[in-house]
Amino acid sequence: MEDSSSSSPPAAAAVVVDGGEGELDPESNSLQQPLLKRSPTLTSNHYAMVGAKVSHIESLDYEINENDLFKHDWRSRSNTEVLQYIFLKWTLAFLVGLLTGVTASLINLAIENIAGIKMLYLARIVKDQS
Structure with a gap:
């Protein structure tokens, strides 16, 4: 056989x-x-890790998805769909940042109000004691 x-x-x-x-x-x-060309790596800057990718926004510099199904799906999209995907991705990043900022502001406001109430309460106790 x-x-x-x-x-x-x-x-x-x-x-x-x-x-x-x-x-x-x-x-x-x-x-x-490949869908995207690999970005150059940092090799001459001793402050950066060897092999790190050159990008101003490192948090959005992910590994490129290299499987055939993803490539075929991505290439089958029209320019409008690609721009819509990019716009939605950045909109989501903006909304996450905005929500984080609003949450931090509310926490700061709550801490200031609690500290003010505590100070008024202690001032009233000190005034009653004297």
């Missing part, structure tokens, strides 16, 4: 096109091309 797995071409190399032909060059397949 002959092993059939060794005679078949690799699944990643053969791509079925509309005409039914198989391309053997993985570089010509748009799914094999």
